[in-house]
Amino acid sequence: MAIRCGNCGAPLRMSPETIVAICSYCGSPNWVRETARRELPVARSRPCEELLRRSGKCKLLKVGAKPVVGGGC
Structure with missing residues (x-):
């Protein structure tokens, strides 16, 4: 599941601990909901x-x- 920037649609880099992801393309802050953090894949x-x-x-x-x-x- 890729989480994308709400402003430009670029993929966001984040971990389960991320609260605000800053888009590396447009610089927009993206607040990450707790439900989205729980859905992030974790490397086994x-x-x-x-x-x-x-x-x-x-x-x-x-x-x-x-x-x-x-x-x-």
Whole structure:
């Protein structure tokens, strides 16, 4: 879902914390309603284990039941 400037229609850059987005094209302030902020897509993070496995540089060690990063990081 793209949120657009109310003045010129350009796409606005914002995060869920944005209250007022200033248009980078026309400079108009755009007040962001709370409902619009809740609808913004949020990037999903990947589990630590997957990122370490993909990097190939670090090793995930387990000490007891707790995973710990070690070796080569």
